Amino acid sequence: MQTLTPHVYWAQRHGEIYLRVELSDAQVAQSMHSQGHGAKGENEYEFSLDFLKPVKAEVTHRSTQRQVNITVKKRERGWWDRLAAQERKPLFLAPDFDRWLDESDAEMELREKEEKLNKILFESRIPKDPYLGLKKGYLFMYNLVQFLGFSWIFVNMTVRLFILGQDSFYDTFHTIADVMYFCQILAVIEVVNPALRLVRTGVLPPLIQVFGRNFLLFIILGAQEDMQNKPVVFFIFYLWSTIEIFRYPFYMLACIDTEWKLLTWLRYSLWIPLYPLGVIAEAVAVIQSIPIFDETKVLSLPLPRALGTSLSFSYILQLYLAVMFLGLFINFRHLYKMRKRRFRAKKKKAN
Numbered sequence: 206m207q208t209l210t211p212h213v214y215w216a217q218r219h220g221e222i223y224l225r226v227e228l229s230d231a232q233v234a235q236s237m238h239s240q241g242h243g244a245k246g247e248n249e250y251e252f253s254l255d256f257l258k259p260v261k262a263e264v265t266h267r268s269t270q271r272q273v274n275i276t277v278k279k280r281e282r283g284w285w286d287r288l289a290a291q292e293r294k295p296l297f298l299a300p301d302f303d304r305w306l307d308e309s310d311a312e313m314e315l316r317e318k319e320e321k322l323n324k325i326l327f328e329s330r331i332p333k334d335p336y337l338g339l340k341k342g343y344l345f346m347y348n349l350v351q352f353l354g355f356s357w358i359f360v361n362m363t364v365r366l367f368i369l370g371q372d373s374f375y376d377t378f379h380t381i382a383d384v385m386y387f388c389q390i391l392a393v394i395e396v397v398n399p400a401l402r403l404v405r406t407g408v409l410p411p412l413i414q415v416f417g418r419n420f421l422l423f424i425i426l427g428a429q430e431d432m433q434n435k436p437v438v439f440f441i442f443y444l445w446s447t448i449e450i451f452r453y454p455f456y457m458l459a460c461i462d463t464e465w466k467l468l469t470w471l472r473y474s475l476w477i478p479l480y481p482l483g484v485i486a487e488a489v490a491v492i493q494s495i496p497i498f499d500e501t502k503v504l505s506l507p508l509p510r511a512l513g514t515s516l517s518f519s520y521i522l523q524l525y526l527a528v529m530f531l532g533l534f535i536n537f538r539h540l541y542k543m544r545k546r547r548f549r550a551k552k553k554k555a556n
């Protein structure tokens with residue numbers, strides 16, 4: 206049997222060299238002298254390489270049906286300009302394009318590996334929360350109830366709109382208010398959840414949202430019957446429920462560590478037109494209520510005689526109008542950040 210030289214393919218990382226020898230069914234001798242099926246059939250194959258820089262003595266090799274994979278560790282970490290000490294590349298040697306990386310890609314690969322390792326180490330150090338299942342179960346139930354409530358509102362209003370047309374605008378409050386009261390009282394929980402660290406978000410955005418909606422629902426609409434049959438109520442309730450029928454199922458899926466891409470996109474995109482529209486509709490309701498509060502004196506503050514009879518609630522409403530747009534700005538910025546964080550995280554996963 207004659208001794209031949211096999212084709213050898215190589216690639217490197219900062220700490221090691223990979224050699225792939227194209228030999229099928231090879232039996233490798235300790236000295237890297239092997240017998241197997243190469244390009245010229247069953248033979249003995251041998252190659253020797255004078256490496257550019259020193260390497261460690263231990264060499265690992267693994268034979269598969271089609272090739273022999275050899276890993277050699279560099280004595281010092283670093284990037285080599287070439288593999289062999291001699292400037293002219295040996296004829297049997299070629300780059301292994303399946304594993305080939307240039308220096309910056311190899312660094313990136315290394316960094317990713319380190320990041321993964323750090324993450325695993327970090328996660329293994331965090332003690333597992335014994336109440337995690339209970340918390341997720343509670344959040345799931347909360348979101349389910351809200352989803353059902355807002356779905357009922359949305360479907361009811363849509364059906365009434367189809368059947369009654371514009372007439373349905375005028376009695377929205379009387380048909381929907383009870384369920385809306387229920388959902389919005391329950392929504393106070395959304396301020397409590399981040400305060401108790403049950404969800405990973407701040408307290409201020411849900412506080413602004415719950416306060417803003419409940420102020421409108423219970424005070425402007427609830428305390429003034431004349432406001433209740435205005436068409437603006439229809440638009441406010443419809444805008445609120447449109448966003449919520451996507452937001453709550455998104456949270457429900459998050460509770461069971463599931464994601465539905467379309468739903469995620471809707472949850473983090475629909476607010477862009479809906480939030481400003483919602484605040485505009487609410488501002489219209491506040492403006493419409495000002496003369497009514499002036500006239501009825503409901504919620505007006507009694508004043509000492511010297512200052513006049515009472516301070517109309519409409520002054521508070523005028524102040525509130527300005528605060529509303531500040532609230533819109535804070536929440537719009539918050540939602541923009543959340544959207545960016547969500548889609549950046551997804552992009553990273555995809556890469």
Ligand SMILES: CCCCCCCCCCCCC/C=C/C(=O)SCCNC(=O)CCNC(=O)[C@H](O)C(C)(C)COP(=O)(O)OP(=O)(O)OC[C@H]1O[C@@H](n2cnc3c(N)ncnc32)[C@H](O)[C@@H]1OP(=O)(O)O
Pocket residue numbers: 344348404405406407410411412413414416417418444445448452456457459460475476477479480482483484528529530531532533536539540543
């Ligand atoms: C001091 C008081 C000041 C008062 C001032 C008042 C001014 C009022 C003016 C404003 C009036 C606004 C009134 C409202 C109008 C409308 O609603 S118009 C209709 C359109 N509306 C919207 O589009 C807004 C809908 N609401 C929201 O989007 C949110 O409620 C929020 C208020 C913006 C808060 O969002 P946030 O929870 O912070 O972000 P998310 O990305 O959704 O969640 C962050 C992480 O938390 C997890 N999570 C949150 N809630 C839950 C939950 N219930 N269940 C399970 N998990 C939850 C979520 O999954 C995220 O986790 P990660 O994925 O791990 O990040």
